[in-house]
Amino acid sequence: MEKRRAYALLWQWRASSRPLSSNHRSLLPNSLLTSRSSDSGSMFNFGRSFTSLSSFTEQQRQSFQQLLNILIDRRVLHQGTFLRSSNLPVRFYGSAPVERSASFSEINTKDITYFKSILRENNVIQDPDRLQPANTDWMHKYQGSSKLMLLPRTTEEVSHIMRYCNSRHLAIVPQGGNTGLVGGSVPVFDEVIVNVSQMNKIISFDKVSGILVCEAGCILENLESFLDNEGFVMPLDLGAKGSCQIGGNVSTNAGGLRLLLVQHLHENSSVGLEAVSANGTVMDMLGILRKDNTGYDLKHLFIGSEGSLGIVTKVSILTPPKLSATNLAFLACKDYLSCQKLLFKARRKLGEVLSAFEFLDSHAMDAVLNNLEGVRNPLPPAVHNFYVLIETTGSDESYDRERLDTFLFRLMESGLILDGVVAQDINQVSSFWRIREGIPEALMKFGAVYKYDLSLPLEKMYDLVDEMRARLGNPVKVVGYGHLGDSNLHLNITSPQYNDDILAQIEPFVYEWTSKHRGSISAEHGIGLMKANKLYYSKSPEVVQLMVSIKRLMDPNGILNPYKVLPHCLSANN
Amino acid sequence: MKIMVAIKRVVDYAVKIRVKPDKSGVETKNVKMSMNPFCEIALEEALRIKEAGLASEVVAVSMGSAQCVDTLRTSLAMGADRAIHVESMSDRLYPLNVAKLLKALVDVENPGLLILGKQAIDDDCNQTGQMVAGLLKWPQGTFASKVVLDKEKQTATVDREVDGGIETLSLDLPAIITTDLRLNQPRYATLPNIMKAKSKPIKKVTPEELNVQIRSDLDVVEVSEPPKRKAGVILSSVDELIGKLKNEARVI
Numbered sequence: 001m002e003k004r005r006a007y008a009l010l011w012q013w014r015a016s017s018r019p020l021s022s023n024h025r026s027l028l029p030n031s032l033l034t035s036r037s038s039d040s041g042s043m044f045n046f047g048r049s050f051t052s053l054s055s056f057t058e059q060q061r062q063s064f065q066q067l068l069n070i071l072i073d074r075r076v077l078h079q080g081t082f083l084r085s086s087n088l089p090v091r092f093y094g095s096a097p098v099e100r101s102a103s104f105s106e107i108n109t110k111d112i113t114y115f116k117s118i119l120r121e122n123n124v125i126q127d128p129d130r131l132q133p134a135n136t137d138w139m140h141k142y143q144g145s146s147k148l149m150l151l152p153r154t155t156e157e158v159s160h161i162m163r164y165c166n167s168r169h170l171a172i173v174p175q176g177g178n179t180g181l182v183g184g185s186v187p188v189f190d191e192v193i194v195n196v197s198q199m200n201k202i203i204s205f206d207k208v209s210g211i212l213v214c215e216a217g218c219i220l221e222n223l224e225s226f227l228d229n230e231g232f233v234m235p236l237d238l239g240a241k242g243s244c245q246i247g248g249n250v251s252t253n254a255g256g257l258r259l260l261l262v263q264h265l266h267e268n269s270s271v272g273l274e275a276v277s278a279n280g281t282v283m284d285m286l287g288i289l290r291k292d293n294t295g296y297d298l299k300h301l302f303i304g305s306e307g308s309l310g311i312v313t314k315v316s317i318l319t320p321p322k323l324s325a326t327n328l329a330f331l332a333c334k335d336y337l338s339c340q341k342l343l344f345k346a347r348r349k350l351g352e353v354l355s356a357f358e359f360l361d362s363h364a365m366d367a368v369l370n371n372l373e374g375v376r377n378p379l380p381p382a383v384h385n386f387y388v389l390i391e392t393t394g395s396d397e398s399y400d401r402e403r404l405d406t407f408l409f410r411l412m413e414s415g416l417i418l419d420g421v422v423a424q425d426i427n428q429v430s431s432f433w434r435i436r437e438g439i440p441e442a443l444m445k446f447g448a449v450y451k452y453d454l455s456l457p458l459e460k461m462y463d464l465v466d467e468m469r470a471r472l473g474n475p476v477k478v479v480g481y482g483h484l485g486d487s488n489l490h491l492n493i494t495s496p497q498y499n500d501d502i503l504a505q506i507e508p509f510v511y512e513w514t515s516k517h518r519g520s521i522s523a524e525h526g527i528g529l530m531k532a533n534k535l536y537y538s539k540s541p542e543v544v545q546l547m548v549s550i551k552r553l554m555d556p557n558g559i560l561n562p563y564k565v566l567p568h569c570l571s572a573n574n
Numbered sequence: 575m576k577i578m579v580a581i582k583r584v585v586d587y588a589v590k591i592r593v594k595p596d597k598s599g600v601e602t603k604n605v606k607m608s609m610n611p612f613c614e615i616a617l618e619e620a621l622r623i624k625e626a627g628l629a630s631e632v633v634a635v636s637m638g639s640a641q642c643v644d645t646l647r648t649s650l651a652m653g654a655d656r657a658i659h660v661e662s663m664s665d666r667l668y669p670l671n672v673a674k675l676l677k678a679l680v681d682v683e684n685p686g687l688l689i690l691g692k693q694a695i696d697d698d699c700n701q702t703g704q705m706v707a708g709l710l711k712w713p714q715g716t717f718a719s720k721v722v723l724d725k726e727k728q729t730a731t732v733d734r735e736v737d738g739g740i741e742t743l744s745l746d747l748p749a750i751i752t753t754d755l756r757l758n759q760p761r762y763a764t765l766p767n768i769m770k771a772k773s774k775p776i777k778k779v780t781p782e783e784l785n786v787q788i789r790s791d792l793d794v795v796e797v798s799e800p801p802k803r804k805a806g807v808i809l810s811s812v813d814e815l816i817g818k819l820k821n822e823a824r825v826i
Contacts, residue, residue, distance in 0.1 A: 425606075
């Protein structure tokens with residue numbers, strides 16, 4: 001009751017945009033309030049597993065004990081937990097600790113024998129060297145300790161695995177290319193990793209309708225080159241396309257750079273899928289036709305549920321024909337307002353050929369120019385406050401080009417654009433995109449990066465960056481960039497090392513700010529482990545409750561991707 | 575002094591080349607075409623010479639179909655003052671024919687310097703600059719990695735990357751220079767310059783007007799794709815690898 005009341009309060013506050021008063025705060029459970037410096041800890045590389053005291057340096061030990069005291073103080077942990085336990089089943093991921101659920105069994109030799117009987121022997125992986133990369137996420141931020149990875153080759157094999165794990169109460173992490181940014185694709189403790197990378201066959205492609213049917217483990221870039229030969233393109237494009245897999249893309253509803261043109265996976269009318277539920281039932285929702293209005297459209301439950309409701313095994317996707325004529329302009333604007341006006345005008349004048357509208361601020365530009373090799377300023381020597389990339393994709397190169405040129409000339413004359421360059425060949429297109437796509441890589445070279453992927457009302461979006469900059473001061477770098485066309489801000493904050501004080505300045509401020517402006521705390525990266533307890537900032541208690549009910553209905557034992565997506569206090573079994 | 579720059583429109587270097595099914599050449603329909611990268615470098619060098627006050631005008635020249643105008647527009651947007659398009663639908667614009675056309679244009683325009691890319695990335699001929707030099711009887715500095723002009727002495731000093739070092743030549747103007755990759759980094763076409771380019775003149779001439787007959791002195795017999803690379807195999811042990819290296823590859 002207490003908890004429910006607290007969530008309702010938070011929701012009320014969010015809706016009314018009032019600052020949270022301190023007596024309201026005291027009603028909220030700790031997992032929702034991460035403002036105070038120490039329980040928001042990003043120390044120790046975000047929750048690596050701590051097996052023994054001796055593996056700490058003295059400094060780490062001290063700060064860990066400090067953290068522990070505070071947690072004990074708040075009754076999150078019991079006194080003596082740390083000293084008693086030699087193998088601590090608790091992980092810290094930027095907020096409250098997660099404990100291994102006692103309802104899950106541990107792997108025994110019988111299980112291994114069973115898995116070897118249903119899978120090929122070399123697809124049952126116990127080798128620590130091979131498990132290591134599957135236990136670690138791309139950012140090296142999350143580290144699990146799974147002892148077993150299974151590589152099914154067919155839907156039937158996935159179904160057998162699920163049925164068995166469900167009966168044995170073995171927790172599972174579905175995994176694809178493991179390129180997620182929120183810790184959704186790696187185990188938290190010893191969950192069995194079910195990696196679908198061996199299911200990488202293209203099943204069919206219909207050139208007339210453009211519908212591609214393939215298995216979940218197909219790598220996005222491979223699908224892209226397959227379609228390229230057929231004269232079509234994938235409706236999504238991500239920086240991670242060389243490793244990420246389509247099953248993961250669908251499960252996490254990944255967006256990316258060219259969303260303006262190609263639409264969200266949810267909106268792509270013909271995306272269908274086949275998924276295996278927690279009890280091993282195979283659900284065929286592989287639509288190969290555009291129109292299907294028969295009953296509940298359940299495939300949408302799986303899109304974006306991050307493997308918490310089932311494992312996606314096959315996917316059908318409507319792919320648009322390839323349009324060869326791409327034009328790209330790299331422009332400078334004096335302020336954020338000009339960028340907004342530019343977007344408004346581009347939507348009107350470029351209409352259907354506008355395929356991307358990205359922005360970056362001068363701090364992002366600085367980072368790229370200083371930290372990446374072979375990148376040069378397209379508009380030397382000046383450094384402008386804001387840069388915008390406008391891409392058009394159409395079928396007639398010279399017509400589209402003329403249209404873009406005319407549009408740009410007019411805005412240049414009106415002063416909305418200060419300066420700009422238009423790519424003359426594909427090489428220039430790549431070098432302009434390299435600036436935008438290279439920002440995350442460039443920022444990593446500053447040291448620690450705190451990443452926030454937020455949806456915010458367009459006109460307010462950059463205020464957050466300004467406020468953050470004022471709040472944090474030097475030498476912390478606050479960088480804003482993102483998909484302006486989708487109101488999606490990437491707020492990145494860098495400091496030489498991960499630092500509790502800095503994190504405490506950022507969180508929960510950034511989530512509260514987003515919530516206050518009715519934004520989303522995760523525009524495209526998803527929830528995963530990182531933001532499971534932050535879900536209330538973007539969803540009402542009633543909605544979260546419905547999600548929990550659906551989860552319980554579809555996965556009564558909670559074996560599928562536990563500790564992720566839903567707030568921990570609710571998703572814990574029963 | 576006037577500088578003339580030869581510009582070739584080629585399949586964009588980032589495009590995956592496809593051979594036509596009848597093996598008569600490569601597919602250019604619905605393929606992104608751009609300026610030959612070496613020609614871009616040639617143009618950039620001419621612009622830098624002009625900006626240094628050593629030349630008064632840069633004229634860009636291209637030959638081929640009507641779409642060459644797009645490529646010439648790009649050269650105007652980069653900063654060339656005007657352009658000449660020799661329109662010819664002939665598929666026989668091989669180096670010698672191009673060299674003859676360039677000679678005819680040089681006779682009309684009288685530039686002090688003719689700069690070309692060292693080769694075009696589509697046919698890799700690497701002949702045109704040398705042929706024009708022969709036809710005009712001008713000195714040539716090919717594969718230039720550095721160019722310095724002396725206005726008073728009317729000479730050009732050209733550094734060439736040769737085996738084991740750099741060769742420095744001094745040429746009397748007028749002269750031919752062909753450009754290598756490391757000569758400079760071409761600029762981007764900025765919006766103000768693209769705007770200005772719209773009003774710059776592109777003159778159209780035909781080979782007939784230049785009194786050049788497009789003759790064919792060679793025939794392309796066949797264009798074929800390189801053999802496909804065989805898929806690799808993953809071996810399970812070092813012994814297996816040694817066995818393969820010994821018995822199949824026979825390298826150890």
